[in-house]
């Protein structure tokens with residue numbers, strides 16, 4: 265029953281996102297492009313506000329973190345050095361009857377979830393461990409054996425007629441340069457992090473940055489995901505917000521713990537109930553990492569990763585030093601002052617990496633509520649997005665009570681003073697109640713109604729989204745009242 269409600273809630277969020285201009289299927293009039301989405305008028309605003317929250321928390325609030333914007337196209341050798349050309353693969357398997365393709369590990373994950381739901385925890389744990397071992401060893405035949413042993417059938421054909429498991433590289437490639445001859449195969453970046461690594465010394469030298477320091481960036485990443493599902497959870501084109509924090513070797517564990525806590529605090533500041541989040545520490549680590557954890561959120565389809573915090577040692581910078589033949593070392597003058605032997609070293613790196621689209625989905629799910637407003641006399645409900653006011657796409661909606669008697673003109677004058685500081689909207693159609701509902705549905709925290717009294721005493725009613733309470737205030741106070749509620753200080757302070 266709970267799962268049914270969760271599925272229902274998720275479906276409602278998806279249709280609400282479309283109906284109210286948050287997210288559209290890409291190329292919809294051509295029947296869509298799988299796992300690619302467009303953000304509509306309200307989605308673009310919400311997305312920008314999430315970016316701003318992240319950028320301010322990471323860059324503006326830290327004297328030792330700066331932001332960059334590196335290109336999507338990068339030298340192909342970068343992806344050889346980073347390990348993506350050889351190792352950025354998913355194990356895939358096809359069902360011969362339905363011709364459908366799956367990620368082998370995903371089929372096994374689904375089976376583990378099923379065992380857990382059925383109370384077969386021992387079986388679930390054993391399969392998890394066997395799968396992890398096979399993935400770590402890149403033992404593809406063993407993955408197929410596990411699928412067969414656990415009698416996993418294709419969800420479409422219902423048969424167990426499987427091909428062998430093969431590796432599938434997730435990077436998109438294209439030709440760089442107009443001439444067929446001499447043009448090179450390059451890749452659309454699968455993560456933004458490498459743009460930071462290869463600019464490490466440019467930023468350090470031009471900004472005279474001292475370790476420990478960080479470089480942050482927000483940008484698009486592309487992955488040819490074998491299967492894409494759960495709406496904007498797993499996309500082929502998506503956005504990341506990543507920060508690489510460069511530290512002294514030996515201080516990496518301390519900073520790893522620091523960033524774990526700092527990032528969870530960032531999430532919780534939005535008012536999300538604490539029990540909706542958890543850390544998932546990686547037991548089996550990637551070859552370059554000495555610690556890693558995921559921040560997971562409880563989506564309607566279970567706890568899933570939103571952000572990764574990885575202690576990546578000096579792997580990436582060392583690889584770029586080896587592949588580019590350029591020194592990637594940092595001269596630590598402070599060590600000398602502290603009486604320690606100084607010298608050049610390749611810094612260690614703690615990475616925080618969050619998917620913007622997943623954060624967007626999480627925010628929509630968290631905010632969405634169909635509120636029962638029924639009384640003894642009549643049935644009623646409203647759909648409301650309880651977005652944090654700082655994230656809301658529109659901060660204030662301004663309504664003249666009627667379309668005549670100079671009320672629209674007065675309302676426009678108010679909008680003309682507020683619009684420099686706040687994203688405003690103007691609506692004069694329909695009854696006020698209907699207008700409130702439309703704004704509730706996109707999460708607008710304030711609605712301001714201009715009536716005949718406003719013409720006499722320069723006051724208006726301001727209506728608060730969550731409590732639906734209304735109060736009469738002076739027009740001159742509107743900027744302060746709204747400003748206090750939507751201030752970034754409420755999130756960052």
Ligand code: GAP
Nearest residue numbers: 455457497498499502570571572617618619622
């Ligand atoms: N530089 C490290 C890195 O890219 P990752 O765990 O592969 O690490 C980081 O990705 C975050 O990017 C994930 O936690 C997730 O939120 C987001 N992400 C990854 N693949 C995604 C996809 N196909 N669609 C949407 N978001 C994705």
